[in-house]
Amino acid sequence: MKKLMIIAIALLTLNATAQDKKNRKGFLNDLSAEEAATLKTKKMTLQLDLNDSQQQKVKVLMLEDAKQKEGIRAKRKAKKESEDSKKPTKEERYAMANNRLDKQIEMKKQMKIILNDEQYKKWEASLSKNGRKKQIRHQKNKSDKKQ
Structure with missing residues (x-):
């Protein structure tokens, strides 16, 4: 017992x-796009020691990114709730992946302009670190779903 x-x-x-x-x-x-952008900017300020002008530029960039993600999330939610919720085709998945990578390339270009060399290296290192964490989490979620 x-x-x-x-x-x-x-x-x-x-x-x-x-x-x-x-x-x-x-x-x-x-969070709203403005709130998410503010939090991300403050986190980057602490991590990279950004000055005021850099903070303003990064906040604009993060706000734009957050608005795009919010739009994508809304479209995905609307599609999921509709009766026509089927998996994307191979061409649609390719287009989404291509679009996502284009946005990442553009983000890197913008950050390279805003940040100095030392800050940019730190930022890239944090991206690769976060990417590895996401991969591990994704693999763990896949294995959990199989069980």
């Missing part, structure tokens, strides 16, 4: 932890 209670408590704790992670993931999605 005691073992059963311990197992039940462990399962409830695990379930509560999983729910909490889902709620945290949506935090940035709940």
